[in-house]
Amino acid sequence: MALFILRRLGAAAIVLFLGSVLVFLGVRALPGDPAVVLAGNEASPSAIAAIRHDYGLDQPLPVQYGRWAGKALQGDFGKSTQDLIPVGHILGERLPVTIELSLLAMIVAVGVGVTAGVIAATRRGKLADYVATGFGLVGLSVPHFWLGILGILLFSVKLHWLPASGYVPFTGDPGGNLERMLLPALVLGTGFAAVLMRQTRSAMLDSLSADYVRTARSKGLAERSVVGVHALRNSLTTVVTVLGLQLGALISGAVVTEQIFVIPGFGKLTVDAVATRNYPVIQAVVLVTVVGYIAVNLLVDIAYALLNPRVRLTGVANG
Amino acid sequence: MTETVLEVDGLVKHYHVRGRGQVVRAVDGVSLSIGPGEVLGLVGESGSGKSTIGKCVLRLTEPTAGSVRLGDRDITHLSRRELRPLRRDVHMVFQDPYSSLNPRFTVGQIVAEPLRRHGVARGAQVTERVREMLERVGLGAEMRTRRPHELSGGQRQRVGLARALILEPKLVVADEPVSALDVSVQASVLNLVADLQRDMGFSCLFITHDLSVVEFLADRIAVMYLGQIVETGPTKKIFAEPQHPYTQALLSAAPEPDPVRQRARKRVVLTGEVPSPVDPPAGCRFHTRCPVAVDTCRTVEPALTGVREADRPVACHLVTSSEIPDITERD
Amino acid sequence: ACSGGGATAKPSVSGAAADNRAVKNGGTLTMALSADPDALDPSTSVTLLGREVFTSICEKLYDIDANSKLVPQLATALPDVSKDGKTVTIKLRSGVKFNDGTAFDAAAVKKSLDRHRTYKKSARISDLAAVQKVDVVDPSTVKLTLSRPFTPLIAQLADRAGMIMSPKALDAEGDDFGANPVCVGPFKFSSRTSGNQIVVDRAPDYYDASKVKLDRIVYKIIVDPNVRAANLKSGDVQAAEELATTTVAGVQADPNLRVISGGGLGNYGIDINIGNVKGSTEKTGPVNTPLGKSPELRQAFELSLDRNAINKTVYNGLYQPDCSPLPLDSPFRDKSRTCSTRDVAQAKQLVAKSGVKTPIPVKLQVPNDATNERLGQVIQQMTKETGFDVSVQPIDFATGLEQGAAGKFDVMVSGWSGRVDPDGDLSGLINTGGANNYAGVSDPGIDDPMKQAAATADQAERATLYAKVTQRAAEVRGNIYLYHNLYYLGMAKNVAGIRYYADGLPRLGTAGFAAK
């Protein structure tokens, strides 16, 4: 197991390194000089040059990368060009917001998706199955942002049930925070729930038709434990894998959702930073996203291993 | 030494399992030879390395060590290009009648494929030879346009045979071609193989785990255990007097379809687990399950030598010119 | 005046001056900002939003009043300008303290002005280019020595170039002053969360503390105009600046809210690249596009446009259509000039005369926001009839700035936020080598009177000179001005005391919640 984690970590490190190079080069490939943006439309060329120098943009690329990566390894991502706030500090403010949003969305998704998937699989071909499958397809097909717009239209503009947007920190006002996060989390969670539902259903159908479920039935076990213990336990590996795979979609969804609901999280930070060519922020945000993504996938692998004794012992996932 | 069609010498095949750092010693020093028109039956338990030998003979997998000679050519180190013309003379029939035929091709295309690959025939000639071959394996010409999924298991195996035999090869490697078939279908395919072999005169490496099948078909038998051959010899002699304890166990474990005789037989039930080829036991590989094993068996690896008769070498310390171990005695 | 400048129905907007309700002490005002300000460093700041926040935390030597007249703020009076115009003496308020408790004096003023003039990243260098030297005469007097007479200086000192920063903070923070600014102001900077909000608290050291009512202002950044309006309606914010024209009516309809307007200084229109081949500050050269080459075609282009219709469809009739860079109420405006109206027939004639084959391809770059994209599409449609084939190419702000300066465009939608002094609306924009002269206009008929006007103190004389400038610019037609924008500030009815002038900066120093 330790070896397994170690090997995964090694692979992750390589991916991370290449990823960071990609991030760095990608940011530099963006059209539009950040110094020009910063200097604004009243700028003098000397001010632009000074700014460029200040951010090291006049150095050769490998030097720039080396500096950035070296500092980033020590947790120093530089300062936002927009407001001179240390990027680390900004990340500290924004990350919890997105994590909260994602967690809430995940709770919605897992709650709805897994339950519906299990129900659909056990009631295969019945009304409940069609309803759940229909929901799955529709949920998969509806773009987040439209759902968000519709949600605002219905709940805020027409019904005035929920505030349209904005964010208040959980620590300040838990009620207000949840009230504002509810709709975004629902919107973000829906598509995710749909995917989970479909995968859970399909995994459950697989395990329900597996020989060991027939064995469980032949033991005279109640349907509840046949489904809930034997089938579900084996489907969980799939569910966990899907969770990992869907993380990217979740982050993508968060970008859009935060944009619509004006939630000051990572997604909004990314889009804003790209618009203002805020290099240090873009680099840090994307890098942290990638690190998070890799880390969660690592966790998923480990969870997968824990759920699947075959992997646990041999240290090799065969899925 | 007589002329041979196939000669395998000291063949070793180790699979390196990715990421696990383990080595599967699938085949560990196997030598065998097949003469012209001879059928060699290769038997042994699941995982003993039978298929691996078959694949090495066709260079579908690269041997780790040892040599494979086809006729007078050593093919062990030939490049794929150099090998190509030699492939005319060796063909293979596979176990699974479902995965061994390309589902996208028609039966006609499948059977014609070797002809085309080797440029043996063109145009109408191809059609004619395919028709002929299909007829020979008992399939009507109307089968030519069908696709594999439209055929029964027995019919598929016939197509596989037709494909393997259309170039009239010198050697056919048949990897459990009947194990997936029902008894009644199996009988007709076995008859067909026997007939074709006699008519066309090809040599055959026939891999199976079913002793009654080799008894029916093979001239000689090689018994494998855990990557090694433990005993080989003419079929009749081995069935009449198995010398290696494993061969004895194998023969005694296969139930005879006759209640009176079956129930009267003395049977040996092997104890102990089948060891893994990842970590084969030292000494004689069979010693962990052998009821008559002695201390030497645990440390010294027996050589495959014709102690008693030159044409039937056995790899067992206990087989001596004066004595053959009898595992039933120790019940 | 301009045709139909006030013809479209404007919402009934009450001026802040008219609001003389009593304001009670205390409370937190949350105000929505339309974008994230840049670093709050008066030397480097370039955004309008930055200026809005500065009204609360960084006072200037001078300010404007409701009538756009310059008035002293940290100075005690308008400056003494020597006869030759080259020495400007400014008397300072005494007993003033920075928000960190340190004393405000002439030395501090000198330090700030010098930083504005010389700091390598300063965006104020050109504002104060005429200043040669700053001297401390006595603790409450500074003397500015100019290299040439420069009348617009006082207007510059009424903006960021006139903001005075705490020397102690400057020493401590250096380059990072903008992350933690300390000036003289009714409020002091408290905290900022990136992209989200800026919080300022009542400044205990403020010299006029009794007028300050609010305990705290939270500037909340809400970029999306609909969301800004929605937050206003829901009461999450009590004020929202720069309401989108599409949302003004909705806010006004809300019984708890009202809208006041300000601004009108800025000018917006299109720049046609007529000579910018190597960059706006470089030497101009011939541009090889039909519009760039032919003044007739440019005229035809202008004649295709209907400023009133643009105002109506794109801006709900809430802006001021105009063809001059100077604000409608500017005393420097050329009263005799009228704007062209749409005349397709004449435009077609001009096109025919030019001999260029129609449809004439025109690449129009527009900033990639919804409103500007709409403007682009309307221009496209209007000029189609005349024979132009406009392709609209939205481009993000960052890239747009770069391409504009580099001259990598044919035609682009652009704007200028406007200055109190006419010089600020012209110099650098349409004179040869001006950093923001994207169009690449280079004409002695513009450059010379502009220079002269800057050195002239007499208003009437300046007005004549600027009339020449705008006249000539209209003939060259490197820029076709379309409108002046107005700012609409929405707020809860119980919010009082906001001062909102032509510069469009809501001044919250005296604001608060109405007593009853």
Added chain:
Amino acid sequence: MSLLEISGLRVGFDTEDGEVQAVRDISLTLERGEILALCGESGCGKSVTAMSIPRLLPPDTTRLSGSIRLDGRELTELPERELREIRGKDVSVVFQEPMTSLNPAFTVGFQIAEVLRRHEDLSRAAARSRAIELLELVGIPAPARRVKEYPHQLSGGMRQRVMIAIAVACSPRVLIADEPTTALDVTIQAGVLDVFRDLRDRLGTAIILITHDLGVVADIADRAVVMYAGRAVEEAPVTELFARPRHPYTAGLMRALPSAAVTGEDGRRRLSEIPGLVPPPYDDPRECAFHPRCPRAEADCTTERPALDTYGTGHLAACFHPLSLTPASGEDS
């Protein structure tokens, strides 16, 4: 009264291609302590017949009629709840694939203990120690260690023994073994068959053994039923069946075995073949289903279906033209 009595059992499945008639009118009995073999070619309905007893067929698509009585109790009409009390306790099953029939996610011990806790009301600890005893019973060395292991850590033969341990945990009266040794090597098969024999002798369990290997039938069964296309074509005590098969199909099967090869006039050893294919399971022919492949078929076989006739004690066969009383193909078996 027999322990188990099945009469007139018919099982069909709804499929997209229409109704599949898997079992068409089967009647059989099972006595206490008896080993009954069900044999026949793939698809003839062996598994379906057996799985009908504990009703382990997919409930949605299965159409079942006829009667199944266990100790006189009608199982076909029993509500699902009560049936669950019977499954694993009175009737239990060992499946063919030892690789997939055990749940890979749980330890062997858990899977054995589960059935004990379900039916015997044992405590966790008691169930665990019973599980160890059971593993010992089915001949697994070091059972105390093995209970903690996962299925993939065991060899095929051991997994099959675990399956048997689960099946016999509650001392069932009927044990259904569906091709329990097909996936195993012969040397291991012998050991597993010994376990069955031993269980029958020690616990008196009646066993229905499904197999297509006539060698296994000959080895272990007391009585055998030969099925073809969803029907029983012959039924007899094992020695009787092998000595004197009446139905041409049974005889054909026996002669098709490689060990029954005969040397022809040309000196070639040959197997006797059964020509043709098993009929598709969709329609229910009114005639003898075997007649197209039958060497003895005559006109009547194509119009009418033969019923089971008695030929001596316990020997039944459904054929209009049964083989004569002389020992069939006695010369080489």
Added chain:
Amino acid sequence: MVGLVLVAGFLLLAIVGPFLTADPAAQDYTAPLAPPSGAHLLGTDDLGRDALARIAYGARVSLEAGVLSVLLAMVVGVPIGLVAGYYRRFLDPIVMRLVDVVLAFPFLIFAVGMAAILGPSLRNVIIALSVSLFPGIIRVTRGEVLALREMDYVSAAVADGAGDGRIMFRYILPGATSTLIVQATVGIPTAIIGEATLSFLGLGVQPPTPSWGVVLTAAQQFLDQAPWLAIWPGVMIALSTLGFNLLGDGLRDVLDPRSSR
């Protein structure tokens, strides 16, 4: 089946729709934001353009973006996956590491980055989406190849002396087609939504070209004045992706017997 009908319907709409409806660019300043009426079945937008015409024309743009980006991704990804899977020993580790790196970026983040780098336009959206899609396609192709390589009929072809090219293209690739077709069908909705999302973020197709994402973005500004404008483009996106998803499910059932459900 429903999926097929929906997809066919949308293709039809994309092809003939623009001919039947009004000019999507024609502005009518007198009637901005008009509610649905006889003259404008779905009303008009902020510039008085016919909403129906814009949606019909948008179908063309959106489907083009969806289909072309997937096609492009397939054209690049399938050969790479094929070769990587086939020459497992040499190429596979390299290709897979690179794929891992791209996959370490969430799809939209990557697409946003690509679109920002390339600049907003329909062509660049297609490129950005296909670059974001093709690691997935490489993976799927490779997986199939690895599985098919082990099939006996491929061994048989090797034993016949068939060359690598023939084995890859006549034996392995045809076996993978059904999976790849399904993969393509489920890739298209992802791309359609991707296009809409990029356009929504201002990084995609640019106005006045009316892709559904563009129309929707514009409509979002007028939610309280003209909510109907936001409904239809969203419905279209949802229905077309639904169509492709259903088609994908259907194809999977037909082509891929392994997961018949």
